[in-house]
Amino acid sequence: MAKSKASVPIGVFDSGIGGLTVVRALKRVLPNEDIIYLGDTARVPYGIKSPESITRFAVEDTRFLINRKVKLVIVACHTVSSVCLPELKKNFSVPILGVIAPGARAALAATKNRRIGVIGTQATIMAGTYERVIREVARQEKLGSDVEIVAKSTPLFVPLVEEGWVDNDIAILVAKSYLLSFQDEGIDTLLLGCTHYPLLKSMMKRVLKKVTLVDSATATAREAKKILAETGICRNQNRKPNYRFYLSDLTPNFMEIGKRFLGEPIPFVLRASIAE
Ligand code: DGL
Numbered sequence: 001m002a003k004s005k006a007s008v009p010i011g012v013f014d015s016g017i018g019g020l021t022v023v024r025a026l027k028r029v030l031p032n033e034d035i036i037y038l039g040d041t042a043r044v045p046y047g048i049k050s051p052e053s054i055t056r057f058a059v060e061d062t063r064f065l066i067n068r069k070v071k072l073v074i075v076a077c078h079t080v081s082s083v084c085l086p087e088l089k090k091n092f093s094v095p096i097l098g099v100i101a102p103g104a105r106a107a108l109a110a111t112k113n114r115r116i117g118v119i120g121t122q123a124t125i126m127a128g129t130y131e132r133v134i135r136e137v138a139r140q141e142k143l144g145s146d147v148e149i150v151a152k153s154t155p156l157f158v159p160l161v162e163e164g165w166v167d168n169d170i171a172i173l174v175a176k177s178y179l180l181s182f183q184d185e186g187i188d189t190l191l192l193g194c195t196h197y198p199l200l201k202s203m204m205k206r207v208l209k210k211v212t213l214v215d216s217a218t219a220t221a222r223e224a225k226k227i228l229a230e231t232g233i234c235r236n237q238n239r240k241p242n243y244r245f246y247l248s249d250l251t252p253n254f255m256e257i258g259k260r261f262l263g264e265p266i267p268f269v270l271r272a273s274i275a276e
Contacts, residue, residue: 006233009034009242010224011065012074015057016044017254018161018195019076020261021217022099023243026074029221030228032235034242036068038272042249045158046079047121047194054123055084060274062088062096064246071233072097074224078193078216079121082129095227102223103191103216104134108143110212111189117182117211118151120193125153130193150185154178154194161196162257167203175200175207182208189214199260246272 010033012023017039026035038061040046046054058080065073073096075081075088081098089096107116118130131149138147156174165171182190189212192198198215205213228234245266247254258266 005071006235007237008069008071009036009244010072010074011036011038011068011070012076013038013040013061013065014076014195015039015046015079016041016195017247017258017261018158020258020266021195021198021215022074022076022220024261024263025217025221026224027241027243029218030225030234032237032239032241033228034235034244036065036070036244037246038064038274039245039247039254040274041247041251041254042274045121046077047123047155047158049123051083051123051127054079055087058084058088059091062092064272064274066092066094070094072224072227074220075099076195076220078103078195079123082120082124082127082193085129095231097220097224097227099216099220100129100133101137102219103193103214104130104137105141106216106219107134107189107191107214108138108141108147110214111147113186113188114146115148115150115185115187115189117185117187117190118149118193119154119157119178119190119197120151121158122153122155124193125151130191148187150182150187152178152182154197157200158194158196161199161260164257164260166199171200171203172207175204179204179207182211187211191216195261243267245269248272248274
């Protein structure tokens, strides 16, 4: 049973194309695994929608991947991970991994003064999940409860990245107006709680010089590796892995934007009918 399960793919989904940063990390950390990616480009953005809509979309996205017989579902979307991960875990029996706990662990490992900033979409920040999980992880790992967390929604970053404006005057102006107050708050670590923000990292680094920027893609890929190893369903064969990319809408510039997130051209894209 475990042997046949090992040979099936990992499923990854996001509200759009940004979750390809997680696929990029998975390809590095788990190079033998097949991956099926689903981007709900027809309904993106999720970050400005209600918890009810986000949950309904996320259930449909998860079902789409499970119908394709994946052994693990990775929720690459921070908005979904913040708003309804427990709901997904309750509804499906396949292991489901979100990006919040891996990001929280990475931020706690990085901070020295125990003051952490978190940025994300409106829905992510309103859910308050990052604050709760960072405190929970700190308690579990016996790091104490004296962590200060400053959370802020920074919604304009998503369209800026989609437009490819990651380092021009407008991007810098927006970053300054969102981020400079974090300096007054005395944070030493900023958790990038959205799929799109890693692409702004080098520009943000110049705006917040003394702050360590943490993104959760690599931490999530490592956590996936741990889950597969613990459950004995790692694929160890050394053969070329197979990657399949589904999008719910083939938007005019998905190839160009996708390449930015994946770090290489998306080879071939299939049209997904999610609410099947
Ligand atoms: N993927 C979303 C996230 O990580 C950002 C885009 C959206 O709002 O759907 O929160």
